[in-house]
Amino acid sequence: MASPVGDSYSVESGKPIFGGWSGKVAHVWIILGQSNASGRADLSDAPIGTNPGPISGVNIFKRSTLTTGVGAWKPLTVSNNQYDLRGQFGSELQMMKMAAAKYYSSGDSSVHLIKIAKGGTSLAVDWADGSAIRNSVINDHLLPALSDLSNNFDVVKVHGVYWDQGEADAETLSYSQNYQANLSDFIAAIRSAVGVSLLPFVVRRMNVSAAGLPYLSNVIAAQDAVASVDPNSHLTDEAWSHVGDNLHLDGAAQNNQGNVVFNLLESISSGFIHKA
Secondary structure, eight states: OEEEETTEEEETTSOEEOOSOOOSEEEEEEEEESHHHHOOEEGGGSOTTOSSOOOTTEEEEEOSSSSSSOOEEEEOOTTSSOTTOOSEEOTHHHHHHHHHHHHOBTTTEEEEEEEEEOTTOOTTTTTSTTOHHHHIIIIIIIHHHHHHHHHHOSEEEEEEEEEEOOTGGGGSHHHHHTHHHHHHHHHHHHHHHHTOTTOOEEEEOOOTTOSSOTTHHHHHHHHHHHHHHOTTEEEEOOOOOBSSSSSSBOHHHHHHHHHHHHHHHHHHOSOEEOOO
16 A cells, blocks of 8 residues: 655555656766765755755655655755755755756656765764665665666666765874775775666865864875776865855855766766666
């Protein structure tokens, strides 16, 4: 028996099923990371047409919280764009606005976002293998979301992952020293879960002027090293502005990141076919 959850449905077994869209091609983007991935930008700076939303043709896979509840597809709005529930935004609004403009076609194709981000989390501990967050990312978001799309679309195309994280690891020496190995391991785990070995992974290179991060240079060096040895990992290194704390990107910077990441992924491919 199916019961409505937002604009989608879930079944008694707990497996989410798709509802409300009849497109043949599902286009998917993934955003992961900590507070700058979640977003700390003021909604007054949200891209035109995204606040309060929804953005036509764009759906986000959400649970009740990051680690609880059954996931379901819902129209993307500023009230469900982040698990931190701060009434703010990140790069996702501009990215999905651009994605919808290019790929959304009623009855033919639709745009899908899987976004898991939590402020203050480290790759060394919170996103590590066996952690609650990584388990949620893979087993409660990526696998059920992609399986659901595969059951309801002829083709599922995954365009890539945007990873915005590193500040928490720059606070602890050992975390920063292990960042390269941990990031490489994390990228491999996400590619394996998605089922695309060449899946593009875009990383925002930490800004050298970010405040209060004693081991920031180690994290930046690790990001550079990963990108240098992995041809499918890419860095963005944009001029940035912040919300006043010299740490969190403001609206202008987040919207620019959305532009840059979307265009970078588009320059690589028009999506990689996910095979369930």
